[in-house]
Amino acid sequence: MNVPLTDQADADARARAGLLFGLAAYGLWGVMPIYFKLLKAVPSIDIVAHRIVWSLVVLVFLATMAKAWGQIGAAVRSRKTLPILFVTSVLIGTNWLLYVYAINSGHILAGSLGYYLNPLANILLGRFILKERLTRLQWAAVAIAAAGIAVLAAGALGTLWISLTLCFSFATYGLLRKIVHVESLAGLAIETALLFPIALGWLLLGGSEGRPMFGLGGQETALLISAGVVSTVPLLCFTAAARRLAYSTVGMLQFIAPTLQFLLAVAIYDEPFTWAHGIAFGCIWTALALYLGAMIRDRRASQQRECDEMAEA
Structure with missing residues (x-):
């Protein structure tokens, strides 16, 4: 009788930890352009090395230590x-290089679009590869977010290759890191070690x-070392979140980072905020509210069913 309650408590604790890890990861990634802009004089490939x-x-x-x-x-x-x-080391190395290039070549918005596309890719990979189920309301959220992103993509064809490559590389990276049986710290250490000889030699x-x-x-030396x-x-926060949360949920959390990047691009770095951006923001955050609302509703319904079953037993 106590086992289901214990299992549910463990699952809830794991989900809460995953949510905190996810918020930390995407919040930090959202403000990272500030750091790389300080290194604008350094070539992108050198920064990545x-x-x-x-x-x-x-x-x-x-x-x-661990x-x-x-x-x-x-x-x-x-x-x-x-x-x-x-494979994941190649994917994350490619993603890092293109992301730094996008920031320091004045294409923060193109990079942000890539990370707006990424959650949709995560959700679809979670559904069709990992067989995670989505409710009708969650599918509606995906469709609304896709419509908003389509508006952005239509106005950014010249840099769409940046967005699509960032999306593909990181979505695939996250999927592989979720299914591979290795903890986040150990996996990242191996990935980095595989890339290390090339970077150091460069x-x-x-x-x-x-x-x-x-x-x-x-300042430049201090920034490079840091x-x-x-x-x-x-x-590390991302891989910890990906192992604790449904991959589709990780996908929705990822809207945090590109939103922060958009705000930085417009408010600090004077990149233009167009009507297309306004439409996309409205669609994406509506989709996020719908998706999270559906997730919370389904969790409460599941807990209520378990309580009812235990009461009947």
């Missing part, structure tokens, strides 16, 4: 896990413009 090198330093420290080396060793020895992590050879490995000193923390923390 520093992200990889310093991320590995941070991850080695975290893995030691005593995660056993998990890392088991994942490396697994014939199923390591090939998937190789920097030792002088990067794309023969720049000093640690930047030109002062790239490890800036890159690692939100990604």
Whole structure:
């Protein structure tokens, strides 16, 4: 009799933790353009190389503190896990490079559109690959969000390749990280280690413009070194959220990051906010309200059914 209650309590605690991790990840990603704009003078590929090198330093420290080396060793020895992590390392490296390029080439809105497309991709992957069920109201939310994004896409054909590549790379990354049997810290450490030799070699050879490995000193050096923390923390939060929440729910939470990026682009970096953006915002946040409302309603109905069944027993 007590087992269902215990299982439900564990599931609820896991879902709450996943929600907090998700909010932290997308909130941090939402304000990340501020950080990369401070490094505008550094070529994008050099910034990403520093992200990889310093991320590995941070991850080695975290893995030691968390005593995660056993998990890392088991994942490396697994014939199923390591090939998937190789693919995810390529996906996240591509995503990082294109995201930094979008920000520092004046295309924050194009990058934001990619992350607006991403939740829809997550929801559809969750439905058709992971067989997660959606109610009619949730399908309606998806359709409304898609309509808003279509309005944005129609006015951004010239940079749509940026948006689509960001969407595809990160949606696929999240899906693979959800299904692979490795904890977030161990998986990210392996991914970063796979990219590390290429990144370090690039920097030792002088990067794309023969720049000093640690930047030109002062603020630039400090920002490049801090790239490890800036890159690692939100990604760890994301992978922790993806393992605890339905993938479709992760998809809806992701609207937080591009919304913050839109606000930064318009309010701070003077990118134009058009009527298409206004329509898209209205559609997307209406969809978010519908989706979350349906999710809360279904959870309450499920809990009520369990209570009724226990009372009858």
